[in-house]
Amino acid sequence: ETGVTQSPTHLIKTRGQQVTLRCSSQSGHNTVSWYQQALGQGPQFIFQYYREEENGRGNFPPRFSGLQFPNYSSELNVNALELDDSALYLCASSLGRTSGNTIYFGEGSWLTVV
Amino acid sequence: GQNIDQPTEMTATEGAIVQINCTYQTSGFNGLFWYQQHAGEAPTFLSYNVLDGLEEKGRFSSFLSRSKGYSYLLLKELQMKDSASYLCAVDLDSNYQLIWGAGTKLIIKP
Numbered sequence: 460e461t462g463v464t465q466s467p468t469h470l471i472k473t474r475g476q477q478v479t480l481r482c483s484s485q486s487g488h489n490t491v492s493w494y495q496q497a498l499g500q501g502p503q504f505i506f507q508y509y510r511e512e513e514n515g516r517g518n519f520p521p522r523f524s525g526l527q528f529p530n531y532s533s534e535l536n537v538n539a540l541e542l543d544d545s546a547l548y549l550c551a552s553s554l555g556r557t558s559g560n561t562i563y564f565g566e567g568s569w570l571t572v573v
Numbered sequence: 574g575q576n577i578d579q580p581t582e583m584t585a586t587e588g589a590i591v592q593i594n595c596t597y598q599t600s601g602f603n604g605l606f607w608y609q610q611h612a613g614e615a616p617t618f619l620s621y622n623v624l625d626g627l628e629e630k631g632r633f634s635s636f637l638s639r640s641k642g643y644s645y646l647l648l649k650e651l652q653m654k655d656s657a658s659y660l661c662a663v664d665l666d667s668n669y670q671l672i673w674g675a676g677t678k679l680i681i682k683p
Contacts, residue, residue, distance in 0.1 A: 501577075502662075503673070549615055
């Protein structure tokens with residue numbers, strides 16, 4: 460148990476739809492990072508939020524957007540879903556920005572786009 | 574560009590020792606993480622190396638050579654529950670992201 464919770468755990472969406480994934484960070488952690496993990500691959504960094512501000516972004520299009528709330532929980536929104544968006548979406552929290560700090564993952568949200 | 578290489582798959586016998594290698598070529602380096610990921614589950618933290626040398630933690634040890642861009646994870650007294658993927662990730666010191674390898678799937682046989 461890492462104390463990081465994600466919802467929903469599994470969902471199926473149709474191409475073109477929009478999805479919102481949610482994450483509650485470990486108590487006291489002010490930084491949340493989102494990763495996309497395709498089957499058989501390592502996690503790919505989407506973006507990070509630190510104290511409600513986007514702190515860095517990976518190589519993902521603008522239809523991937525996010526939000527962090529005052530309690531440090533976070534949302535990942537994906538618009539205009541494509542088949543290739545099917546993946547495990549991982550949220551990770553840490554105390555402070557990533558460098559030098561261990562990150563703790565939630566159980567992930569499995570997204571299938573059909 | 575950033576590049577991290579790990580073997581795709583390894584097989585070992587219960588009770589034996591296995592070494593999983595990770596080589597990296599990255600624009601920055603602050604440290605290297607190892608995570609374990611069981612099928613269908615989230616990665617869990619194993620180790621974080623900053624300085625050269627071997628760090629031991631129970632049955633698991635992790636080694637780093639910064640000059641060679643090389644790390645390995647050593648698992649001793651293998652158990653069936655060690656069957657999982659093992660991911661190495663480089664902390665770039667960019668303050669916001671880790672660069673991950675694709676993972677090594679470790680299969681333990683009785």
